[in-house]
Amino acid sequence: xxxxxxxxxxxxxxxxxxxxxxxxxxxxxxxxxxxxxxxxxxxxxxxxxxxxxxxxxxxxxxxxxxxxxxxxxxxxxxx
Amino acid sequence: xxxxxxxxxxxxxxxxxxxxxxxxxxxxxxxxxxxxxxxxxxxxxxxxxxxxxxxxxxxxxxxxxxxxxxxxxxxxxxxxxxxxxxxxxxxxxxxxxxxxxxxxxxxxxxxxxxxxxxxxxxxxxxxxxxxxxxxxxxxxxxxxxxxxxxxxxxxxxxxxxxxxxxxxxxxxxxxxxxxxxxxxxxxxxxxxxxxxxxxxxxxxxxxxxxxxxxxxxxxxxxxxxxxxxxxxxx
Numbered sequence: 001x002x003x004x005x006x007x008x009x010x011x012x013x014x015x016x017x018x019x020x021x022x023x024x025x026x027x028x029x030x031x032x033x034x035x036x037x038x039x040x041x042x043x044x045x046x047x048x049x050x051x052x053x054x055x056x057x058x059x060x061x062x063x064x065x066x067x068x069x070x071x072x073x074x075x076x077x078x079x
Numbered sequence: 080x081x082x083x084x085x086x087x088x089x090x091x092x093x094x095x096x097x098x099x100x101x102x103x104x105x106x107x108x109x110x111x112x113x114x115x116x117x118x119x120x121x122x123x124x125x126x127x128x129x130x131x132x133x134x135x136x137x138x139x140x141x142x143x144x145x146x147x148x149x150x151x152x153x154x155x156x157x158x159x160x161x162x163x164x165x166x167x168x169x170x171x172x173x174x175x176x177x178x179x180x181x182x183x184x185x186x187x188x189x190x191x192x193x194x195x196x197x198x199x200x201x202x203x204x205x206x207x208x209x210x211x212x213x214x215x216x217x218x219x220x221x222x223x224x225x226x227x228x229x230x231x232x233x234x235x236x237x238x239x240x241x242x243x244x245x246x247x248x249x250x251x252x253x254x255x256x257x258x259x260x261x262x263x264x265x266x267x268x269x270x271x272x273x274x275x276x277x278x279x280x281x282x283x284x285x286x287x288x289x290x291x292x293x294x295x296x297x298x299x300x301x302x303x304x305x306x307x308x309x310x311x312x313x
Binding site for chain 1: 136141172173180184185186225227261
């Protein structure tokens with residue numbers, strides 16, 4: 001199994017990277033560009049068999065270390 | 080006083096802090112490796128600047144789970160004085176010992192320059208020796224020093240007099256231009272509710288001797304030493 005985790009800055013948090021990318025895209029002539037949010041993508045290979053156990057562990061790890069709940073949101077899937 | 084200065088893989092201001100505490104201020108200071116799980120005989124802990132664990136994942140995210148930080152958690156819970164400088168501030172926020180978080184500078188630039196700080200309150204073990212009204216000129220050197228806290232946390236910080244330092248201009252005004260990183264309300268450093276743990280982004284250890292261009296940073300260490308002296312005498 002594999003966990004695929006996406007971590008993004010919370011909407012209320014200033015995201016200067018996202019803003020800079022947005023400006024660059026607009027400057028390059030791409031149209032219809034709205035707000036850009038730059039986050040992180042993690043892939044974790046899992047050796048266990050139990051999907052539910054893995055889900056609980058990944059959720060715990062996301063909360064404790066992989067993301068910072070003060071400034072980031074996370075979501076993940078296990079496949 | 081006996082100070083413990085933590086050392087993680089990637090710390091780079093540890094020796095400077097030890098130098099100031101020992102050679103400039105005449106106290107005892109020793110380095111503690113991140114794998115140490117006891118602080119030993121320690122009156123105060125300084126978490127120095129640098130790039131602990133390469134800043135991997137997020138600044139301070141890995142360091143907070145190191146064995147030495149578990150010991151610091153216990154030390155702080157028992158009222159021990161802990162000061163985090165730059166990366167040390169980031170670690171303390173990640174560890175939940177200080178509220179809020181430090182994110183990428185608004186400019187996206189690494190800023191390395193002297194700044195002026197206004198001491199927002201003299202009522203803390205880290206600021207109590209600051210002459211009233213004196214602006215402190217010390218350097219910043221960071222890429223991720225933009226202080227963020229949600230509005231509830233910010234309100235609590237202000238109500239509890241927990242903002243210790245703000246970035247200001249030479250006239251003492253907290254303007255946008257004087258803010259090197261986009262921190263909320265020009266916040267440069269805060270303390271916890273119990274007032275025994277504090278962090279700041281600027282580097283007092285780099286400005287504690289006039290030969291280095293200024294010794295305004297000394298007052299932060301002197302406040303800490305003064306407070307520990309009072310505690311010892313009590």
